[in-house]
Amino acid sequence: MYLCGIDGGGSKTLCLIADEKGNIIGLGKAGPSNISEVGLDGLIRTIVQSIKSALRGGLKRLDFLCVSLAGVGGRNRWDTVYDLLKKCDLAIKLTLVPDIYAVLYSATLNGNGIVVISGTGSIVAGIINGKLRHRAGGWGYLVDDEGSAFHIGREAIRRALRIYDGRDRGDTRLVNVILNHFGVNDLNDLVDLIALGRIKVKDIASLAPHIINISNDNLTAREIVKKACKELVKGVMAVYEKMNMDLPIILGGSLLLKSKRFRDLFIDMLKRKVPSVQIIVPKFEPVVGALIMAYLQAGINISSGQLMINLEEQIAKEYRNLYISGELHE
Numbered sequence: 001m002y003l004c005g006i007d008g009g010g011s012k013t014l015c016l017i018a019d020e021k022g023n024i025i026g027l028g029k030a031g032p033s034n035i036s037e038v039g040l041d042g043l044i045r046t047i048v049q050s051i052k053s054a055l056r057g058g059l060k061r062l063d064f065l066c067v068s069l070a071g072v073g074g075r076n077r078w079d080t081v082y083d084l085l086k087k088c089d090l091a092i093k094l095t096l097v098p099d100i101y102a103v104l105y106s107a108t109l110n111g112n113g114i115v116v117i118s119g120t121g122s123i124v125a126g127i128i129n130g131k132l133r134h135r136a137g138g139w140g141y142l143v144d145d146e147g148s149a150f151h152i153g154r155e156a157i158r159r160a161l162r163i164y165d166g167r168d169r170g171d172t173r174l175v176n177v178i179l180n181h182f183g184v185n186d187l188n189d190l191v192d193l194i195a196l197g198r199i200k201v202k203d204i205a206s207l208a209p210h211i212i213n214i215s216n217d218n219l220t221a222r223e224i225v226k227k228a229c230k231e232l233v234k235g236v237m238a239v240y241e242k243m244n245m246d247l248p249i250i251l252g253g254s255l256l257l258k259s260k261r262f263r264d265l266f267i268d269m270l271k272r273k274v275p276s277v278q279i280i281v282p283k284f285e286p287v288v289g290a291l292i293m294a295y296l297q298a299g300i301n302i303s304s305g306q307l308m309i310n311l312e313e314q315i316a317k318e319y320r321n322l323y324i325s326g327e328l329h330e
Contacts, residue, residue: 003019004016004062004065004091004291005065005288008032008043009071011205011254012029012031013029013049014286014287015029016287016288016318018314021310024317025055028053028054030046030047031049035072037201047090062091063092065095066096067094067290068290069081069097082094082096093298099286102290103115103250103251103286105293107280107283113249115250115252116256120150120202120253121140122147122148122151123135124232124236124238126243128243134243136238146235147228147232148255149253157194157207160187163220173218174214177214182203211225213261226265229265229269230269240277246276246278248279249277249278249280251280
């Protein structure tokens, strides 16, 4: 039996395939699968490519497939994506879920928690017994995604332009960091590349770690990062106050998981609001959460000791192989 979990986001798509005993068949990587950036056709191509990558170039019909995606949006787009995936006949049983569920099940098996994602995009979601009860944010980069990597990158560019114009005061370090990151000579060139679509959402989001890195000694960068954290905390509080039970806060997304400075600032701000809050950093990547959901769909007891031992040992090996090969660098 082949079970598969796919986690697709704004920067990359990961696919993890295993058998019913927790033995890993393969871990594959493909490009971004956010529908707002790659479109419907691009999304489907990316998912198929991630499966081929996990199967070392082949394509086999899977038994259970759980696809977790960011940025799919409302019911109309959701149904369209599901129908297109179904037509591809990738699996006997297909499940399509928002990215919040992959993060949830990468941290806990009981289906309860408030998931906070800050990656390319952002969202906060309160989930009880595996069902979404309340959400805040996550409306897409055009109108929302406050507290995300894209938000930080966009704000940094906006503030740099204001400094360049003389509308705001600030030193040139922020401007230089932006120019160096994108490899351009001046901000006019940068704006041109954005307007031409050569610099995309994920590229603007990739600026965020550099802004966070200089935030200790650059006032403008510090203001941008603090604002992003405040927006995330607002989202958490909006959800937390609507839930009728104390739930752990489960962190997800590259900013919260890979930037200690950003994570520590967020946690500090949140604990000022709710001192007793429990915060969980998932043990596994979200793609493992998607695979766990495939096991649940198959009715397999994932609390079985040996199955989880097999998964944990072999997942670590697969990730090492991807890093060594240079395929996974973020």
